[in-house]
Every structure is written in C-alpha cells, then in structure tokens.
Amino acid sequence: MATLNSPLICLPRTHQLTSITDNNYRIFATHPTLSLIDQCPNLKHLQQIHAHMLRTGLFFDPFSSSKLIAAMALPPVSSIEYARKVFDQIPQPNLFTWNALIRAYSSSNEPLQSLILFLQLLYQCDELPNKFTFPFVIKAAAQLSDYGMGRVVHGMAVKTALTLDLFVVNSLISFYATCGRLDLAYRVFGSSSRRDVVSWNSMITGFAKGDYPDQALELFQVMQAEGVAPNSVTMVGAFSACAKKSDLEFGRWLHSYVEMNGIRKDLTLSNAMLDMYTKCGSLQDAKIFFDQMPEKDIVSWTTMLAGYAKQEDFGSAKRVLSAMPCQDIAAWNALISSYEQCGNPKEALAVFRELQLRKNLKPDVVTLVSSLAACSQLGALDIGEWIHMYIKKEGIKLNCHITTSLIDMYSKCGDLEKALEVFESVSWRDVFVWSAMIAGFAMHGCGKDAIHLFMKMQESKVKPNAVTFTNVLSACSHTGLVDQGKELFDQMERVYGVAPGVKHYASMIDVLGRAGKLEEATELINKMPITPGASVWGALLGACRLHGNVDLAEQACTKLLELEPRNHGAYVLLSNVYAKVGEWNKVASLRKLMRDADLKKEPGCSSIEVEGTVHEFLVGDNSHQFSKEIYTKLDEISSKLQAIGYVPNKTHLLQLIEEEESQDHALNLHSEKLAIAFGLIYASPSQPIRIVKNLRVCGDCHSVAKHISKLYNRQIILRDRYRFHHFRNGDCSCMDYW
DNA sequence: CTAGGGTTAG
Incomplete structure (x- = not known):
C-alpha cells in the first residue's frame, strides 16, 4: 500500500x-x-x-x-x-517485466492473474510472448485446472515454434497431467524430439498423482533403460507411486536403490520415503527411518502421526502429536479425519473440541469438512449447526467441498430444509454438491424431488457421475418409483455414458424387489455383465424377506455367503424369511448355525443429541445415568399403548433378537425406544426428537413410534441404517414403505 | 540486456 x-x-x-x-x-x-x-x-x-x-x-x-x-x-x-x-x-513495460509478473502470479494464490496479464500482454506489449512467458502461463492454467486455456496456449506455442523449448514442453506435460489428461501428457512427452530428466519426472509424477502408479513405475524402469539418471525428484515420484500401490517390497527395493546410487536424501525425498512406509502399512520401517532422519519438518511428523492414526493406533498418534516440536492445523486434521474415517465420530469431535482450546491454532476447511462428516455420522445436529455458524462468523467462503459437507450433515441429521437452504444459497455447484442434495432427498423418501433435482442438474449442464446415479436410484427405491428407476437405469450408459457398477445393480434389484418384481430382479442379475457382488444378493434377499419368498431367499443367501461367509446379516435376513412364513424350526437351526460359527448380530444402538451432547443407548441398556427415569417413561408408554388396544408385534422380536424369554420386556428394550423415551423427557418440546439408529428400525418400534408421535404430540425423526422416518401425528413419512 | 521447468503430509 x-x-x-x-x-x-x-x-x-x-x-x-x-x-x-x-x-x-x-x-x-x-x-x-x-x-x-x-x-x-x-x-x-x-x-x-x-x-x-x-x-x-x-x-x-x-x-x-x-x-x-x-x-x-x-x-x-x-x-x-x-x-x-x-x-x-x-x-510501457517491456516483455521482461510482463514475464516477471506472470511468473510471480503463476505460483501465487492468484494464478488467474497470470492468465489475465498474458491476455493483456498480447494486446498491450509490442513484443511477442517468448519462451520465458509460456512455461508460466501454462503453469497458471495447470494451477487452475483450466484445460481450455491450456489448449489455447499450447496452440499458440506450437505456432510460434516454442514447443521446441524443453521448458515449454515440460510445463505442458505437467499441465495435461494435472488436468487428468495423462493421454495428452504422454503424447507431448513422446512426440518431443528432446527429453531431459525433468520431462521424465513430470511424466512419472503425473502418472503417480493421477492414480496410475503402475505406469509411473514402468516409466521409471524405461527411464533407466534409456540411460537417464534419476534424481531425487524422480525418486519422490516413484515412492509416491509405490505408496499408492501399497507395495512394501518394491518400496524397500527403491530405498536400497537410493542408497546404492548415491541419490541425496533431501528432506522432501525422506518424507516421501517415510510416507511410502506408512502407506504400505509398515509403521516399524517408518519409525526406524523417522528416527534416523537427520532433519525433520512438520510434514515428517504429520506423516508419522497419520500413519499411526490410519492403523487406528490412536495412542501412538496422540503421542506423536504431543511430541511434535511445532504443531500445525494439518497435524490435528490428520487425527480428526482418521477418527472420523475409522468410524469413531465421537472421538473426532472430542479432538475438534480440544483444538478449539488452542489459541494459536485455527480450524481450516479440512478441519471443518472432517468435523462435519463426524456430525453426519453421529446425527449431531447441534454441533453441526455450531460449525455452520462458525463458518459464517469467520467469513469462510463456501467452496463446493464444504457446501457438500454441510448439505450432507443437515440431510443426515434430519434437517432437510436446512440442507436445501445451503444448496440454494450457493451460486456454483459441482457434481458432488448436486449429488449430495439428491442423496438428501433420497434418504428422506422424497423420490420425486430427487428426480426433479436430477433434471435441473442437466439444465445446469453438470454431468452426472456414478455417485449421482447411485443416489437417484436409491431415491427411486425408497419411494417405490419403479418406472422412473428402470428408465434412469436404462439411460445411464446409453445417454450419460456412466457404466452401471455393482452398486447401481444392487439399487435396481432393490427397486424391482421391493415392488415385488422378483422374477424381473432375478432376470436382471442373470443378465449382469459384471460379477454380482454381495450387495446385489443382499438386495435380492431383502426383497425376499419383504415378500416371503423362501426358495429364492435360500438361493440368494447361499450366493451371499459364498462371497462373505461371515456376513451375519445374511443369516438374520434368511431367518426373517423363515419367521415370516412360520418355519420356526428352520429359524432355530439357523440360530444354532450362527452360534456355532460365533457370528453375533451387531448390537442395536441408538443415539440422540440433547443440547450438544450425544447420548447413546444399546439394546437393554441400563448404564445411562437417567436409566430409572427412562424405564419409568417406557412403562408409562406401555400402559398408554395398551389403553388404545395396541398389541406388540412379537414376530419382529422373534426375527431380530436371540434371547427368547420375557418377550414383551425385550421389545421395550430396543435401543430406539430407550432413546425416544429419553427424548420425550429431556429434549426441548418445541423441537423434533431426533434419533439415529445403527440398524434398521424394527417393525414394532416403527409402529410404536407412530403411536407416540400422536399420543405425545411430538415429531420424531428417526434415521436408521437405510433412510429417514419422520413420525408425525400417528403417521410415518415412509408410508410404511421401507 | 536480464530469466525458467519437475517434489512430500492433511
């Protein structure tokens, strides 16, 4: 200034x-x-x-x-x-001056300025751009992933014969690689008359980053065969490819290659080697290597920390964090995101909370995305809203990544309106933002809205991907939109060029199966061009349970167990089918089989958030500090239900639990009932009671929840493993279609 | 009449 x-x-x-x-x-x-x-x-x-x-x-x-x-x-x-x-x-700045500024912007946080200056240069400068201009303009285009601009600049470079300059060639290779066009990068690489070590490095790291580790390592070998000596940058690319493949053996070989060829292990290379060892799962090798590193920086420490955390060795991870000479937000993010991704959302949020006590550290976008994902898992709406407030207060701009996280959080915490609000508040939506909103509609049973949004997405010229189709098909299955589901599935590859994967077939089997079209579903499985995965047979089995088809259920169960012998869900579903048709002896022998194989049903668990604290209840839980009040409330509910003539549906019990004594009581012990009772007592009466359950809600709990919503005039929003149920005034939003 | 490209963690 x-x-x-x-x-x-x-x-x-x-x-x-x-x-x-x-x-x-x-x-x-x-x-x-x-x-x-x-x-x-x-x-x-x-x-x-x-x-x-x-x-x-x-x-x-x-x-x-x-x-x-x-x-x-x-x-x-x-x-x-x-x-x-x-x-x-x-x-009248001269070309040298223009070049200096274009170069400076290309590696700044405003690479767009490079492109703008380049265009101005073309009009305002009396000299033509030269071999010092192009590499940085191309680099700026790469930073912005602006494929179109890169193409244009490439064309200009060809016309001015500047593609004879190795610096220009090499920047083009990395440009195409960062735009994901490895084919074009390789074409530039291959068609250039000259190549130096940087050309090889650009191509190798391009392959490694672009998820083609095999090609990267292959090129590494070709490079040696052609007598080009790798340097430390080459090795960084090779190690990162090796890390992607989780190929410990080859990683060790590369390590000895570095030693034998006297390649200097600078800090970056050492960190890449360390990263390879952690990604290949050998924390022992990593620790030995780390301990002998003469110089360590924050990346080295964070790599170690993340290595432990990903193996769920959180004790060691936390020890690394506290031993770090200088913590930064990335280190904390590594811990938070590992907790979240390993299915420990509560711990993730505990670390997030601890982070807020550190005055010298500030959550960044990565922190917020991971923490929001933890809220989504838990259904922790209050904390999620708090994070949203924080984002607003800090003036953090909603990029697509964080927008997607917010939409996902609000949807999965049961507040579809808020999710929609976020969706509508942003002007720029990528495929993930659209897909998240479609998923939100799907899980809340708003199939028509999901399809409507899918159409609007086409109008916005955003191309749907595989995730989009998974979400829109699941919307069809949750709402029973059979014809629309079939049409979309049919158009997937033909119109949109997205080949259906196992997930899409599973969704389609679900759509057909729920609607009772079991024959059509079987036919589709037989016609599948890819191997039907466990999820496909699972969907068919689920449909058989719904429609009581024993023969087909047995076939599906056999197939499922061939693929996943320890899938207890398969046993439970089959025993549900037997129970439905009254084949109790088969139910019993299936139980015995499960016991003998030591397969336990995942225990039911429900959680409810009250004033920012998440309370968890297991089946028959009496460990909660307000247990007494909860059971008193449940007794009150039972008598009110009896008074209106409600008879507990014991077939659900027989289907779902193993202990067969004291059945009425056992039904009362289902975790969602405990959570609902808790919510009736402690949650603010002006707010819906929001419950998250880890399994599917059982039929009896579903009916009871409907009654409670009327008897107590409370809205109950229950998320189970598959979808949301909004109970209001005696009805459920799923229309009993689940 | 100046000058440059490829690199690791989250």
Whole structure:
C-alpha cells in the first residue's frame, strides 16, 4: 500500500530524465545500483533502492525498472502486490517485466492473474510472448485446472515454434497431467524430439498423482533403460507411486536403490520415503527411518502421526502429536479425519473440541469438512449447526467441498430444509454438491424431488457421475418409483455414458424387489455383465424377506455367503424369511448355525443429541445415568399403548433378537425406544426428537413410534441404517414403505 | 540486456 512516505507518491512521475533515449540505455545495464538489487533480502531494501532510482531517474530506464520489479515480485522478496503497483505506474513495460509478473502470479494464490496479464500482454506489449512467458502461463492454467486455456496456449506455442523449448514442453506435460489428461501428457512427452530428466519426472509424477502408479513405475524402469539418471525428484515420484500401490517390497527395493546410487536424501525425498512406509502399512520401517532422519519438518511428523492414526493406533498418534516440536492445523486434521474415517465420530469431535482450546491454532476447511462428516455420522445436529455458524462468523467462503459437507450433515441429521437452504444459497455447484442434495432427498423418501433435482442438474449442464446415479436410484427405491428407476437405469450408459457398477445393480434389484418384481430382479442379475457382488444378493434377499419368498431367499443367501461367509446379516435376513412364513424350526437351526460359527448380530444402538451432547443407548441398556427415569417413561408408554388396544408385534422380536424369554420386556428394550423415551423427557418440546439408529428400525418400534408421535404430540425423526422416518401425528413419512 | 521447468503430509 502506498503510504505518505512511500517513494511511489512522494516524487512526481515527470522527473528530470527527458534525455534518456533508446540509444543510450546500455549505459544503465552496468549501473552500480542494479547490482545492489540482486542482493536485496527484503522489500524494505528494495523500496529504498526504488526511492533512490526515482531520485536519480534511473527508474525511468526500462531495463532498470524491469529489474527492480522482477526483484520485488519474485522470491525471496515475493511482494507481488507491491510489484504490481509499481508495474501499473510504468507506461510501457517491456516483455521482461510482463514475464516477471506472470511468473510471480503463476505460483501465487492468484494464478488467474497470470492468465489475465498474458491476455493483456498480447494486446498491450509490442513484443511477442517468448519462451520465458509460456512455461508460466501454462503453469497458471495447470494451477487452475483450466484445460481450455491450456489448449489455447499450447496452440499458440506450437505456432510460434516454442514447443521446441524443453521448458515449454515440460510445463505442458505437467499441465495435461494435472488436468487428468495423462493421454495428452504422454503424447507431448513422446512426440518431443528432446527429453531431459525433468520431462521424465513430470511424466512419472503425473502418472503417480493421477492414480496410475503402475505406469509411473514402468516409466521409471524405461527411464533407466534409456540411460537417464534419476534424481531425487524422480525418486519422490516413484515412492509416491509405490505408496499408492501399497507395495512394501518394491518400496524397500527403491530405498536400497537410493542408497546404492548415491541419490541425496533431501528432506522432501525422506518424507516421501517415510510416507511410502506408512502407506504400505509398515509403521516399524517408518519409525526406524523417522528416527534416523537427520532433519525433520512438520510434514515428517504429520506423516508419522497419520500413519499411526490410519492403523487406528490412536495412542501412538496422540503421542506423536504431543511430541511434535511445532504443531500445525494439518497435524490435528490428520487425527480428526482418521477418527472420523475409522468410524469413531465421537472421538473426532472430542479432538475438534480440544483444538478449539488452542489459541494459536485455527480450524481450516479440512478441519471443518472432517468435523462435519463426524456430525453426519453421529446425527449431531447441534454441533453441526455450531460449525455452520462458525463458518459464517469467520467469513469462510463456501467452496463446493464444504457446501457438500454441510448439505450432507443437515440431510443426515434430519434437517432437510436446512440442507436445501445451503444448496440454494450457493451460486456454483459441482457434481458432488448436486449429488449430495439428491442423496438428501433420497434418504428422506422424497423420490420425486430427487428426480426433479436430477433434471435441473442437466439444465445446469453438470454431468452426472456414478455417485449421482447411485443416489437417484436409491431415491427411486425408497419411494417405490419403479418406472422412473428402470428408465434412469436404462439411460445411464446409453445417454450419460456412466457404466452401471455393482452398486447401481444392487439399487435396481432393490427397486424391482421391493415392488415385488422378483422374477424381473432375478432376470436382471442373470443378465449382469459384471460379477454380482454381495450387495446385489443382499438386495435380492431383502426383497425376499419383504415378500416371503423362501426358495429364492435360500438361493440368494447361499450366493451371499459364498462371497462373505461371515456376513451375519445374511443369516438374520434368511431367518426373517423363515419367521415370516412360520418355519420356526428352520429359524432355530439357523440360530444354532450362527452360534456355532460365533457370528453375533451387531448390537442395536441408538443415539440422540440433547443440547450438544450425544447420548447413546444399546439394546437393554441400563448404564445411562437417567436409566430409572427412562424405564419409568417406557412403562408409562406401555400402559398408554395398551389403553388404545395396541398389541406388540412379537414376530419382529422373534426375527431380530436371540434371547427368547420375557418377550414383551425385550421389545421395550430396543435401543430406539430407550432413546425416544429419553427424548420425550429431556429434549426441548418445541423441537423434533431426533434419533439415529445403527440398524434398521424394527417393525414394532416403527409402529410404536407412530403411536407416540400422536399420543405425545411430538415429531420424531428417526434415521436408521437405510433412510429417514419422520413420525408425525400417528403417521410415518415412509408410508410404511421401507 | 536480464530469466525458467519437475517434489512430500492433511
């Protein structure tokens, strides 16, 4: 910023140097002031030189001012905004000056400025862009993943014969690679007449980053065969490819390769090697390597921490965190996201809470995305809303990633309206934002809205991907939209070019199966071009339970157990089918089989959040501090239900639990009932009671919840493993279709 | 008449 004593404004532009002409500027190239510029360590010194140059008039020599501006914009000074202000004062910047600024912006947080300057350069500068211009313009296009711009610039480079310059070629290789066009990157790589180690490195890291680790390692071998000596950057690419493959053996070989060939293990390479060991799952190797590293930085420590956390060794992870000489937000994020991704959302949020006590650390977008995901898992609406408030308060802009997380959180916490509000509040929506909103409608049983949104997505020219189709098909199955489901499934590949995967087939089997079209479902399985996975047979089995088809259920169960012998869900579903048709002896022998194989049903667990605290209840739980009150409430509910003539549906009990004594009592012990009772007592009466259950809600609990919503005039929003149920005034939003 | 490209954690 120009202040009062800034050299920028304290001297008039029209200084004494009217005598400078194009013919005598060579004199200034050796001017002693210019050699000072190169030695300036910071902006302050450069500003002094700037002032001096203005006084002496040297600033009005284009060669001299260009050197000054370049020094300001580029490392180690990197004061790009100041450089830009000076640049804007110059009537006719030369190409060198343009290039300096374009280069500085290309690795700044505003790469778009490089592209804008490049376009201005084309119109305003009397020199044409040269081999020093293109690499940075291309780099800026890569940073922005602006494929279209990169294509145009590539074309211009071809026309000006600059693709003969290796720097231009190499920047094009990395540009195409970062845009995911490995095919084009390889074409540039292959068709160039010359190649150096950087060309190989760009291609190898491009493959490694683009999820083609095999190609990366193959190229690494070809490179050696062609006699090009790998350097430490090459090895970083190779290790990162190896990490992606989780190939410990090859990783160890690469390690010895580094030692044997005397490749210098700089910090980056050491970190890449460390990363390889953790990603390949060998924390022992990683620890040994880490301990002998002569120099460690925050990446080294975070890599170790994340390595432990991903193996769910949270004790070691936390020890690393506290041993770090200097913590940063990324280290905390590694812990939070691992907890969240390993299915420990409560611990994730506990760490998030602890983080807030650290005054020197601030949550960033990654923290918020992980924490929101933890809220989604838990159904912790209050905490999720708090994070949303925090985002607003901090003025954090909603990018697509965080928008998706918010929509997902609100949907999964049962507040579809808020999810929609977030969706409508943003102007830019990518495929994940659209898909998340479609998923929200789907899980709340709003199939028609989901399909409507899918149509609007086409109007916005956003191409649906595999996830979008999974979500929209699940909407069809939850709402019983058979025809629409069939149509979408049929169009997937034909119209949208998305090949149906196992998940889509499973959804389609579910759509057909629920509607009772078991024959059609079986036919579809037989016609599948890919191997039906467990989820496909599971969907068929579920449909058989719904429609009591014993023969088909047995077949589906056999197939399912072939794929997943320890899938207890398969046993439970089959025994449900037997129970439905009254084959109690088969139910019993299936139970025995399960017991003998030591297969236990996952215990039912429901949670409810009251004032920011998540309370969990297991089946028959009496460990809660308010247990007594809860059981009193349940007795009250029982008598009210009896009074209106409700008879508990014991077939659900027989289907679902193992202990067969004291059945009425056992039904009362289902975790969702405990949570509902707790909610009736402690949750604010103005708010719906929001419950999250880990399994599917049982039929009896479903009926009871409907009655309670009427008897107590309370809205109950229950999320089970498959979808949401909104109980209100004696009815459920699922219309009993679940 | 100046100058440059490829690199690791979340």
